[in-house]
Amino acid sequence: MTIETTIENEMEAIWVVADQINGAINPVTFQLLGQARKLADDPARKVACIIFGDEIGGLTTSLVGAGADIVYKAESSDLKLYQQNIYKDTIVALAKEKQPDMIFLGSTSVGRELAPLVAAALNTGLSAHCIDLCLDEEGILEQKIPAYGGLMTIICPSKRPQMATCAQGVFATPEMDEKRQGITIDVPICNSEFQKIQTLEIVQESLEGLSIETASSVVAGGAGAGDTKGWDLIKEFSDTLGAALGCTRPAVDEGWAELDTMIGQSGKMVSPELYIGVGLSGEQQHMVGIMEAKLMIAINNDEKSPVFEQVDYGVVGDCKEFLPVLINKIKES
Numbered sequence: 510m511t512i513e514t515t516i517e518n519e520m521e522a523i524w525v526v527a528d529q530i531n532g533a534i535n536p537v538t539f540q541l542l543g544q545a546r547k548l549a550d551d552p553a554r555k556v557a558c559i560i561f562g563d564e565i566g567g568l569t570t571s572l573v574g575a576g577a578d579i580v581y582k583a584e585s586s587d588l589k590l591y592q593q594n595i596y597k598d599t600i601v602a603l604a605k606e607k608q609p610d611m612i613f614l615g616s617t618s619v620g621r622e623l624a625p626l627v628a629a630a631l632n633t634g635l636s637a638h639c640i641d642l643c644l645d646e647e648g649i650l651e652q653k654i655p656a657y658g659g660l661m662t663i664i665c666p667s668k669r670p671q672m673a674t675c676a677q678g679v680f681a682t683p684e685m686d687e688k689r690q691g692i693t694i695d696v697p698i699c700n701s702e703f704q705k706i707q708t709l710e711i712v713q714e715s716l717e718g719l720s721i722e723t724a725s726s727v728v729a730g731g732a733g734a735g736d737t738k739g740w741d742l743i744k745e746f747s748d749t750l751g752a753a754l755g756c757t758r759p760a761v762d763e764g765w766a767e768l769d770t771m772i773g774q775s776g777k778m779v780s781p782e783l784y785i786g787v788g789l790s791g792e793q794q795h796m797v798g799i800m801e802a803k804l805m806i807a808i809n810n811d812e813k814s815p816v817f818e819q820v821d822y823g824v825v826g827d828c829k830e831f832l833p834v835l836i837n838k839i840k841e842s
């Protein structure tokens with residue numbers, strides 16, 4: 510079946526901007542397409558995906574299989590790498606023409622930079638790091654973020670498109686439907702001669718140790734580490750246990766841990782069998798990142814810490830005293 514592509518039936522569409530680097534599409538793109546597909550079913554409307562890159566013709570089938578009806582393909586030898594201005598100007602020009610109702614991007618390095626640029630250029634709102642996207646009774650997008658100790662709903666009632674970013678793992682990856690039919694439309698890139706900012710090279714940082722996204726045990730360290738020595742102790746505990754080491758925001762701010770290992774709303778979503786939070790208070794922005802963890806334990810020196818209400822087992826104690834004992838016990842066993 511071929512889908513007709515009149516301007517009329519592209520109106521009111523839900524768009525996803527694909528995140529593609531070196532020919533690999535980030536899983537968050539498929540996850541957002543799956544969620545867009547659910548939102549697009551009632552009321553019925555189209556899901557479109559915009560993909561940028563060089564020699565990306567082979568990637569469009571998977572975008573359709575994950576839920577896209579239309580793939581806008583912006584292909585150019587100038588797009589071997591992500592180029593901020595070209596991506597932004599092309600999305601803005603296309604959005605002004607097609608008038609989508611919503612645009613979703615992944616909270617990736619590219620999405621975090623691109624989304625606010627596009628939103629500002631389209632004079633619309635943007636909710637970053639949403640942990641759910643649904644529709645209210647009138648079909649307005651409800652953009653859920655953790656705030657004030659609960660879930661807050663942000664809406665963008667008058668401006669269009671409604672824009673949101675979500676991290677990888679917020680939505681499940683949809684099953685690939687290889688029989689789905691969609692169409693690909695080539696779109697010209699907006700490439701002004703003078704690019705204010707150019708990407709010259711993308712360097713993949715290699716992180717030490719296990720990945721928090723795939724490890725079956727994760728230790729997360731927080732501000733309670735106190736200093737570098739305290740952080741090294743949490744790292745030693747994590748290594749002894751054979752767990753991956755994650756962290757809260759203050760550990761990144763203090764320079765103890767890399768941003769890539771931060772768990773939570775603006776970090777990574779993890780789903781280990783075992784999660785141990787050390788010296789962290791259980792703030793919601795962190796805890797949304799471990800909603801899928803099976804067994805949760807917290808070590809905190811404040812017996813009234815809210816983290817204890819959210820975990821299966823709690824240890825009240827100073828981690829600097831407790832961890833060395835625990836490390837020795839694990840080594841002896």
Ligand SMILES: Cc1cc2nc3c(=O)[nH]c(=O)nc-3n(C[C@H](O)[C@H](O)[C@H](O)COP(=O)(O)OP(=O)(O)OC[C@H]3O[C@@H](n4cnc5c(N)ncnc54)[C@H](O)[C@@H]3O)c2cc1C
Nearest residue numbers: 731732733757758773774775776788789790794795810828
């Ligand atoms: C929009 C937004 C997005 C955010 N996104 C994230 C995110 O993705 N991830 C994230 O982590 N944060 C995020 N934050 C920050 C978040 O709100 C919290 O500030 C942060 O999670 C708190 O980190 P913490 O628990 O380590 O520190 P704190 O809240 O300061 O807690 C430290 C805990 O350590 C305990 N402690 C102190 N000393 C010891 C000791 N010796 N032994 C044992 N326990 C001790 C204390 O009792 C305390 O409970 C975000 C905030 C905002 C506004």
